[in-house]
Amino acid sequence: MTRKIDPITFEVVRNALSSIADEMALVVLRSAYSPVVRDAMDYSTAVCDRHGQVVAQGLTLAVQLGSFPDVMEVLLREFRDDMAPGDIFICNDPYGSGGQHLPDLYVIKPLFVDGAVRGYAATMAHHSDVGGIAPGSVAIHATEIYQEGLRLPLLKLYEAGEPDRKLFRIIEKNTRSPVQVLGDLRAQLAACRIAERGFGQLVDRYGVKKLETYLKELHDFAETRMRAEIARIPDGTYRFVDWIDGVGDDPEPLPIAVTVTVEGDAITLDFAGSAGQVPAAINCPMAMVRSAAYCAIRCLATDDVPNCEGYMRPIRMSAPAGTIVNPVEPAACAARGVIGYRVFDAIMGAIAEAVPDLVIAGCEGGPTLFSVGGHHEGKPFVLTEVLVSTWGARAARDGVEGISNPAANLSNQPVELIEAELPLEVTRYGLVPDSGGAGKHRGGLASVREFRFLAERSEFTIRTDRRDHPPYGIAGGGPGAASANTLIDRDGEHDVATMPMKSFIARRGDTFRMVSAGGGGYGDPRGRDPYAVLADVRDEKLTRESARDVYGVVVSEEGKPATPSAVPRRPVRR
């Protein structure tokens, strides 16, 4: 194969670009203030070419793979002729500025070389609070975006190197946690500056023209790669409907419908048939739907595809306006992640029909969002937890438990740090036995996290899902266990809806327990290796009763059968 460019230099350039994006990610991680950035790693970094197209992305969150194209498009459209060295842009508005929801602040710096823009450094971070009706700014019970906090269209945060102090003051005055927000903004700004240095060195080394040839080649290469991957999927039209439980105390299920059409080396995703937008904050702007869909398709690739925009070219998407997957102003969208992650699940469900070996059964459903705040000993406090937990089973493997959702790559917050900094006690954090979907390969176990409130009065909001529509199994595998939220106060235990349209007040000593859904299973449970069942029983991941009733494997009380024949099979009760 002959190419116009030198394949070695190509790899060297590609390597250098990834290295810049990773370095940016590292700077944000190490110097950020808020737990949701520093521990949950809910942020993203990228280097873009002068057309605003992503050429490299830092290794942070999978689902954010496509998080920059929309905002970059707006930036170039509105400011192409109005950029100077030292300018830095900021925005978060999903309507008109390419944002996803208000807590995600984008900070983007044009990279100038010899007076012209040659690229962009872009960062996005989920900030701890941007105002709105509840601490953490992700409350589900907002019905319009106007209730969700500070809206920033694309604006210059720095102009020719000078900070816009008014804008900084406005931001500072519109958050419940100004120290964290400003600290995290500084981390994003530092990452952009780091990128400027690294990108400048690349230009020095190769010259503008040569570098741009290679960047173009990078997009073309990624496209070629992606087309080859798609070509491996049998042509056809595949449909799947997954469900959101719905909002409020008496929820009405909301469908996420996807029709996947594979034709040769191109793929089309159509979300027609999905529910209309709702007066609650779960509507998912198209920027995130696209991002989640790119991530799902990227997961089907068996080879290394560069994380640059070129690979998106063979993927086309459409969603009717006014639906939960393409809402229009003023739909509220702060807690839109639940839809984004379900888009991933729905695409997996559809593709399972075509390439069952490449997909994964239903996972926990994406992060549970738990935000709590109040005043304690005269000082305000806010905690946003982004809880992820488990995977569905695969064609040849059990689901992984104690892991981030495949569309995310989130971390948990250390219990000891939470307790040292906040009036909360974590009373339990671990796996839940018997919660993995049954199967030849079982789904990953659910996890439980339980808080005791130590402040006199704490206000919290919760967004979960997957209670009425637990994670699906594949090829005869059973669904994972349903999720549950329980508030325990002096009057006893109370079920809390998956997406309640309100915040809750907890008193000192009350406890709130969140149990995630378990992963879906894969294949007939009667085909499961009896020794795998036995190991699960011994590890107390499966009870003896479930081993017998679901898998037909009888395990003695000691849990130690001496030979395979000591593991008799019984007919399975279904």
Place this chain on the structure above:
Amino acid sequence: MGIRVGVDVGGTFTDVVLLGDDGRLVARKVSSTPEDYSRGIAEGVAAALADSEAAPGDVASVVHATTVATNTILEQKGARTGLITTRGFRDVLEMRRLRIPVMYDLQYEKPAPLVPRRLRREVDERLGPDGTVRRELDAASLDAAVAELRREGVEAAAVSLLHAYANPAHERRVADRLRESFPNGLYVTCSSDILPEIREYERTSTAVVNAYIGPVVQRYMETLLGRLRDLGVGCPVHIMQSSGGVMSVEAAGRKPACMVESGPAAGVMACARLARGAGLDNLISFDMGGTTAKAAMVEGGQAAKTTEFEVGGGINLSSRLIKGGGYPVKLPFVDVSEIGAGGGSICRVDGVGQTSVGPQSAGAVPGPVCYDLGGVDPTLTDALVAIGYLNPGYLVGGSLPLNTAKALAVLEEKVARPLDRPVAEAAHGVLALACATMTRAVKAVTTYRGRDPRDFVLAAFGGNGPVLGVEIARALQIRRVLVPPVPGVFSALGLLYSDVEQEFVQTVMIRAEGAEADTVAAAFDSLEAEAREAMIADGFSAEAVTVERLADLRYAGQAYELTVPVAPGTPDLQDMARAFDREHERTYGHPSEGDPVDLVNVKVLARVAVHAANPDRHLLPPPPATLGAPRDVYFGPADGTLETAVVARTDLTADWNEGPVIVEEYDATCVVPPGCRARLDAFGNIDIAVDTRP
């Protein structure tokens, strides 16, 4: 003071270095013996003693770097280990931090926990973050947990209770109960002893790793001491730690988790000494062997440290970002980044022309195609032979002849043809690509820490370091490269230049502003007393012990700390906070002056200098008797093929010698490309001035 012996055991070779009072240096490379590494060590030491015509009784000390701790984990051959933890937190070890090191891979499997769930038991008890007892340790639950571990027949146990960093009392009671319940002995590690630091997963993991490898490491040490005694070597043996300090065999038995990166640390310590000797402040240590390349930073004559490391995490490219692939150990480490690119790295060109070098390696067997031992994939070594960088008749002193024709044939078939390039150009491309990958290892310890590599000198060693050192330097615009004497066994030499060192840490978690200086002083004082006591217990005199104080700080709300040195005496908290501002600016490019600063940990580093009496100058081994004739070497499309002189190190003079020139030695080959110049400095280093044109 007698002969000092350094022994560095790697996967392929065991390197032994003998250093006499008079500065005479004897180096010996023997094959490692993985079924029992101590056998190879004994053979190597005996051979080196014979070379130097010294008696075993003349050996005054042995310092040892070993992979035994790491291998025990990689091969999952540790002790059957239990874990006792607080009720409700049995799964902390298995849940980990959730993050994984790969994305878009739906077939991913997590590393299995070193303690399976059935061996993780809970007790009823609870401490608060300040160490206050919220719930007393319940005796009945403790009895039940201990009985369960007895029933399961564990050989080792870790104890990790929530907030034990603030109050070890409950952990100690659990440990006592465990010890008295296992009359035949049980290896017990408390998290509050090995790492009294906040963050339950990292502390638990560190304690578990320690318990898991403890019995294996203790047995290894006993065998090794026995072998050395049989040889007539009865002197004290010290073990290299991941931090670059050494410790006694007894200390190593108690804290084996401190030695998981002992080999890589040794090379960096050798560089630190090289830097101090040559009057250089800043040095990048670049160590390249058969399977990996390692980089580290020496700044102000000191090796840069970190406390974040995952054993078995695969390639450790700036472990700070890509996490979750291994078993975290949060103890002091020399900050070494490692990339899967070495002489044995396999080069591949896939169907669409994408080219890669490593991380798959041909290993020692079958090895590169040119070894003629059955290798079928082109490797970096094949490329180096093909373009003339390596002498096919002179690897390891000629004991390993190389088949150039086979190297050329495989490169032609699997690289040159798919890329539609002449074979020499393709082979040089393989080299360039390997360098690009390795450049990231260097960046991980420099630019990722806010340092500019151009401000550093690159020290290249290891079997392949001197071959590619200049190319790496060029890619990073570094202007000077040093190749030290005995580069192939340089790490073993570094063992002889390390201090005895132990670090002690205590989490304090207080706001620097408004804190009582006395409280902090008391924390430092008690830690210092503990440190001195430990060193005296290891047999050192009180006068020989020096201590250094350090503090981990962060802006209130941040999750990661930076470490700054603290002056002795009553600490000035304002000074500490300002020193932190400066370090933050240096590392991340901005300080947040005025934001509140938290003092998270106080640390004390106790040290005894054991190499003070080492000779200043080394008497080097004699040069090889026969050297290769000048040969044609291909230096890339710009320079083409040039006839290149081949010389011995001692042929170089103190005046600049123009490249191209190749220096061949018993244990390494040093390539000085055209445009660069080389000379021999007063310390026997090859000093190369790099032409940094792009």
